[in-house]
Amino acid sequence: MSATMIKEFRLPDLGEGLTESEILSWKVGVGDTVSLNQVIAEVETAKAVVELPSPFAGVIRELHEQPGTIVEVGKPIVSFEVSDDAAAPSPAPGTPASSPASPASEPGAQAAQEAKRQPNLVGYGAVVESSARPARRLRNVRAVVESDTPRSLVAEPVEPKPVATKPVGTKPVETKPAAAKPVEPRTPGVEPAETRPRSTPPVRKLAKDLGVDLAMVAGTGPQGLITREDVQHFLDGHSGGAAPEAAPAGVQARQGERETRTPIKGVRKFTAAAMVASAFTAPHVTEFLTVDVTPAMELLAKLKGNREFSGHKLTPLTLAAKAVLIALRRNPALNARWDEVNQEIVTFNYVNLGIAAATPRGLTVPNIKDADSLSLLQLAEALTGLTETARSGKTTPADLTGGTISITNIGVFGIDAGTPILNPGEAAILALGAVRNMPWEYQGEVALRQVLTLSLSFDHRLVDGEQGSRFLADVGAILAEPGMVLTMV
Structure with missing residues (x-):
């Protein structure tokens, strides 16, 4: 009897060299059983609407993004529950593909094996090399389900598990967010925790253009991520936060029905x-x-x-x-x-x-x-x-x-x-x-x-x-x- 595992599917580069796409619609729902290459979503790039095929055969366990959301390439959009056989059609000789913590696995062999597990669908470009991960879990680092975050997405926060193991030689990092902060701490080594709330570069630019202080915006995205919608809702007064003290010249918040703002995208x-x-x-x-x-x-x-x-x-x-x-x-x-x-x-x-x-x-x-x-x-x-x-x-x-x-x-x-x-x-x-x-x-x-x-x-x-x-x-x-x-x- 084969075991199952959770596999994340990250938004691929659709062969256009673009950095983001918009989820137009999902063709599947949580709990649905899908086959390999079955169309699971329709996404819009800056050039065209593209049907996204499934890279795995299995059961949909989670849809990470909602229709209408603009997602950066490399960000997880859906999780599958798949069997070992479906996840790793070509396991490394002598090592079960479902054994992520096998001490016998060498990093080089494990990286090659992981590359084999990730289907390289036509038009999606090469498999990102940084997606391969070491076989063993390191102490004081949270295990990531079946795939590491690509280097371009390391701004995703890491939450240490409350285990008995203590960090060696350093003061433990405070993981409990302050009560007054609507966002969670950032990943150490990526940006200082006190610099700014969690958001993506496009959202930070949008906030800067609109004169919005992200420290005053409550993030509704995964783990407190501030999205474009959060910034727009803040301007609308829907978030309950205080309006920015002053907006740059030529930039005004939406007021009633006096004007309409259309996001520049696609x-x-x-x-x-x-x-x-x-x-x-x-x-x-x-x-x-x-x-x-x-x-x-x-x-x-x-x-x-x-x-x-x-x-x-x-x-x-x-x-x-x-x-x-x-x-x-x-x-x-x-x-x-x-x-x-x-x-x-x-x-x-x-x-x-x-x-x-x-x-x-x-x-x-x-x-x-x-x-x-x-x-x-x-x-x-x-x-x-x-x-x-x-x-x-x-x-x-x-x-x-x-x-x-x-x-x-x-x-x-x-x-x-x-x-x-x-x-x-x-x-x-x-x-x-x-x-x-x-x-x-x-x-x-x-x-x-x-x-x-x-x-x-x-x-x-x-x-x-x-x-x-x-x-x-x-x-x-x-x-x-x-x-x-x-x-x-």
């Missing part, structure tokens, strides 16, 4: 950081071209009546995307990246076409892989699938990375032109304006024509004025007279 937080980095790294240049696209709109109407395109969504964006792909063949400089580290210009021989999509979670730019190899019909299908997936919040991290050039369709909002900011790592982005009926010179006379404006922003380190202008002119020529494609391919 996609919006990532997009803001990316746009700032792009705007102040790449020298942007924006050019505009207004085009009579009446022939392109007539072609679009004919294609919609064609049996081959029946049932497929065709829009001006479809034709513009195809025009961009064709124009890139003649102007490859716009399909490139500036490699600052190696001091090289990387020109791509493929096109991963990014399409900016407004979603309930914020702006995302998923891309169509190898879009240059698709026919017009295939491109239409890919655009439809991409936008539907983005708006449902199911875009995968892989679809959001690797783009080489992007299009943003501001015309759907009735906007004619703009100065789009480059997607980081790309050389150009094209904004597609609204198609409007306007008086226009046509065959020597003024006629009512369908007109739109194209706005092209490009990185002037990679693309000079001539290259950008030729590319924009090619896109405009294709939309103004689709037959021009015959002269370009």
Whole structure:
């Protein structure tokens, strides 16, 4: 009969290099029996919503975080009760995997064994080396259940057990918190106990920005941890604590219904950081071209009546995307990246076409892989699938990375032109304006024509004025007279 043990599952790095994620929902509850790789939660990174599979087969014993909580990578989110066999499929020869205090285990062998126990799920990155722990429990150190805290999370307090053993050579550490303190002592060696209450770096920054003294905030997190919600509740007066004496200039607490504060997180937080980095790294240049696209709109109407395109969504964006792909063949400089580290210009021989999509979670730019190899019909299908997936919040991290050039369709909002900011790592982005009926010179006379404006922003380190202008002119020529494609391919 095999014994059972408790295994903690810490929030993994989802392959994006991000430091935190938000728990959107749990797909399981305490007491549920789960199988290996069964989806147990849905989490939101700064780029996408990701389904989190179970790394163990066993019974859910505790859910450490509630939906809506922002959790740092490496922090425990769920505990499982698993059998020895399930926890350690490859035990070290001669040593039972369920024997954490086996004196025969050497630290090196135990570390290797522990690494084997931790499933390395696809996309989660390598197993953190610091998660391996010595086999024997040291005196005066509390035993941790099956895994140590990673070095980046050592701020978690250690509570010595009330055992008869006395510390040797030092004065015993007082573990009973003072009655007036709403938080518990910090871990010695990480930060002095008198410096500040327990909280994470993002929470401390939030408190500093809002002018909140964390010593006056009661923590509701595990072992008195002060969370973002605690800081916000303190500002609302819900915590019963005194308001800060003075807030920094420009920062005000929420009062009634006079204002609404929305936490900056997830996609919006990532997009803001990316746009700032792009705007102040790449020298942007924006050019505009207004085009009579009446022939392109007539072609679009004919294609919609064609049996081959029946049932497929065709829009001006479809034709513009195809025009961009064709124009890139003649102007490859716009399909490139500036490699600052190696001091090289990387020109791509493929096109991963990014399409900016407004979603309930914020702006995302998923891309169509190898879009240059698709026919017009295939491109239409890919655009439809991409936008539907983005708006449902199911875009995968892989679809959001690797783009080489992007299009943003501001015309759907009735906007004619703009100065789009480059997607980081790309050389150009094209904004597609609204198609409007306007008086226009046509065959020597003024006629009512369908007109739109194209706005092209490009990185002037990679693309000079001539290259950008030729590319924009090619896109405009294709939309103004689709037959021009015959002269370009």
